[in-house]
Amino acid sequence: MDTEAQHPERDRTSPSDETAGERSRSARVRGAARRGRLPISGRTAALIGAACAVFLLLFSHFVVQPFLIPSTSMQPALQVGDRVLVNKLAYRFGEQPRRGDVVVFDGTGSFVREGPRENPVSAAARWVGSGLGLAEPSDTDFVKRVVGVGGDRVTCCGKGGRVEVNGVPVDEPYLYRGDSPSKVAFDIVVPRGALWVMGDHRAKSRDSRDHLGEPGGGMVPVDKVVGRADWIGWPAGRWQSLAETDAFARVPEPDATRAHARGGRG
Missing domain, CATH: 2.10.109.10 (Umud Fragment, subunit A)
Known part of the structure; x- marks a missing residue:
């Protein structure tokens, strides 16, 4: 009979690694913001495009x-x-x-x-x-x-x-x-x-x-x-x-x- 204490497997990612990852992601977002290239989802891009098209149509219809x-x-x-x-x-x-x-x-x-x-x-x-x-x-x-x-x-x-x-x-x-x-x-x-x-x-x-x-x-x-x-x-x-x-x-x-x-x- 194995009498050695069974320890649950630890998460291989240490707290310090998580902190480093968050810092890395934050740095990428700040860098993208400085460059004016914040990531935009496909849905957001479609909504922006549709809004621009509606604006252009209204502008052309009235102005x-x-x-x-x-x-x-x-x-x-x-x-x-x-x-x-x-x-x-x-x-x-x-x-x-x-x-x-x-x-x-x-x-x-x-x-x-x-x-x-x-x-x-x-x-x-x-x-x-x-x-x-x-x-x-x-x-x-x-x-x-x-x-x-x-x-x-x-x-x-x-x-x-x-x-x-x-x-x-x-x-x-x-x-x-x-x-x-x-x-x-x-x-x-x-x-x-x-x-x-x-x-x-x-x-x-x-x-x-x-x-x-x-x-x-x-x-x-x-x-x-x-x-x-x-x-x-x-x-x-x-x-x-x-x-x-x-x-x-x-x-x-x-x-x-x-x-x-x-x-x-x-």
């Missing part, structure tokens, strides 16, 4: 939205593949679109007819993609330059083959080189609350001129304007603001034009 340029209609100012940043607050507080502004608008009812409703899932996917500037815009979204505002009389082509607004010929330095102001003759008065818009690459742009004989006459309701294109945000080599134009600086307001005409007849 600034990226808009992918899909065509050559606004060359040379905008190239295919540019992502412009559309200022959605530009016309929110009583400000109205001005002649020369580059605007993004919903052409439903003016440039395109009402179509069948899109599948809700694909519509949501498109909304997310366009909100982040990753997908092409909807077929009903357009980007053009404002040439006439409510009350303006816009004609083409007048003296020197130029567009005239309220009787004043307009020099348009933003036109695509080699393009004429218009090969389509027109003489229209813009209704109040509407816009007459044209592309800068007139030979490649389907704009208000192409809808003259349709309901609405090519006019875009102001309340269909999404916002003003103020900056090019991508690609990086084209980061810049869209230059304002003084092409319409000499154009009188329509009320002043009519008052002058009445005075002349007297």
